[in-house]
Amino acid sequence: MxxxxxxxxxxxxxxxxxxxxxxxxxxxxxxxxxxxxxxxxxxxxxxxxxxxxxxxxxxxxxxxxxxxxxxxxxxxxxxxxxxxxxxxxxxxxxxxxxxxxxxxxxxxxxxxxxxxxxxxxxxxxxxPETFFTVWHNVFERGALKSGEWFLVHGGTSGIGVTAIQLAAALGAKVIATAGSAEKCEACVKLGARRAVDYTAVDFVEVVKAETEGRGVDVILDMVGGDYVDRNIRSLADDGRLVNIGYQSGSKVTVDMMRVMLKRLTLTGSTLxxxxxxxxxxxxxxxxxxxxxxxxxxxxxxxxxxxxxxxxxxxxxxxxxxxxxxxxxxxxxxx
The missing domain is CATH 3.90.180.10 (Medium-chain alcohol dehydrogenases, catalytic domain)
Structure with a gap:
């Protein structure tokens, strides 16, 4: 030995x-x-x-x-x-x-x-860290299914590249946000149907356009702050928002009427x-x-x-x- x-x-x-x-x-x-x-x-x-x-x-x-x-x-x-x-x-x-x-x-x-x-x-x-995090939050907490729309923020982060690929491989339709044209191109190459340069375009409007006004079913967010309200507006009826970080702040104001009317689930976790x-x-x-x-x-x-x-x-x-x-x-x- x-x-x-x-x-x-x-x-x-x-x-x-x-x-x-x-x-x-x-x-x-x-x-x-x-x-x-x-x-x-x-x-x-x-x-x-x-x-x-x-x-x-x-x-x-x-x-x-x-x-x-x-x-x-x-x-x-x-x-x-x-x-x-x-x-x-x-x-x-x-x-x-x-x-x-x-x-x-x-x-x-x-x-x-x-x-x-x-x-x-x-x-x-x-x-381990990224795949465990993505699997638990997107597929267990968020219950993403084949055929559903999925939005992930920070698409070129370690979490983002994993989430895009796993969601696409398992049949979801993926939208990702990233901070430059180069990063958006990388997201599309990894399997995103659309990538949004958040420095130039409002992702809420892109989500509406891509989903014909319906919204996405699951969002994975590590930004927090003012993204929370924008995420809620981007979700479809019965949509699920999963937060795993709060780079822009953990304390937010939420319009609970919108949550109730759309029957949304707001959740999150730390591993x-x-x-x-x-x-x-x-x-x-x-x-x-x-x-x-x-x-x-x-x-x-x-x-x-x-x-x-x-x-x-x-x-x-x-x-x-x-x-x-x-x-x-x-x-x-x-």
Whole structure:
């Protein structure tokens, strides 16, 4: 059996602030507890919640690693008591409660999935956070069905490129918003029927035109703020609005008469604080329905850029430009 090192390189958050507070440190290699898997990290996904955590706005759940990083891929290095689904050396990807920006990371076994043979580590690291989030919010909470209209904001974000492709692959008619003509073109190439440059056009009017006044059935929104009222006006009767973020603010004024008359559902969720059993159920659904689409080439994992682990600050700087199309990934040297 391979002997594990005692220490590892990890990216810590030293204070609160800009990308420069991400600093490499030597940390002890964690020991897996009951039901946990220790992963030798090959790659780690970079996500907006990591940026919020770095700024002091999204702390790690109590009892979990305070290091950033919510998704990784790699090989199983050790197993905790009762963890029996995998063996040492297996290629896996996992949703984490934190700690992904490191050479080794702990994952709960239910949130860990095998990596199909043809999917490289960098792509696999970009799957858990976005695919779990999209699957749960669009297809479980939003109950999007084949033939329905779907609007996703931020179409070229990691969430956006995943949502466009999964919705289109499963038969929905997709409209996406993005912040430039180049980004709109990318959305259409990924499967959107129409992409709206929100800097130039009102998406509410485009939705009305595209759906012949009917509206869309499901909206996935991470903007919040004044988008909430505009989303409500864009929904069809019995439509569902699912919020997963609030970049423009979480406190809004809603015309409940419009909600009542159209019989709308307003919902939302955050994944990090959910119990392990819930994440495990989402993982099983993603493993059964979404990962096979990736393995078959029907859904692409869109990688914007990769950075070495030690350059995590540069990866965050790239994310904060909002120029990226797809996922940003950290790679860990062997």
């Amino acid at each position: 391979t002997t594990l090192p005692e220490t590892m390189t990890a990216i810590a958050i030293q204070g609160k602030g800009g990308p420069e507070v991400l600093v490499a440190e030597e940390r002890p290699v964690p020991t897996p507890g009951a039901g946990q898997v220790l992963i030798k990290v090959a790659a780690a996904g970079v996500n907006r919640p990591d940026v919020l955590q770095r700024k002091g706005l999204y702390p790690a759940p109590k009892g979990h690693s305070e290091l950033p990083g919510l998704e990784v891929s790699g090989t199983v290095a050790a197993l905790g008591e009762g963890a029996t689904r995998f063996k040492v050396g297996d290629r896996v990807m996992a949703l984490l409660n934190g700690g992904g920006y490191a050479e080794f990371a702990l994952a709960e076994e239910p949130g860990t999935l095998p990596i199909p043979t043809d999917i490289p580590f960098a792509s696999a690291a970009a799957i 990090r604080i959910r119990p392990t059993a819930v994440k495990g159920a989402i993982a099983r659904a993603v493993g059964a329905h979404a990962v096979p689409l990736v393995a078959a080439g029907k859904v692409k994992v869109v990688i914007d850029s990769t950075f070495p682990l030690a350059k995590a600050a540069d990866a965050h700087a790239r994310m904060e430009t909002s120029q990226h199309i797809g996922k940003i990934v950290l790679t860990v040297a062997e």
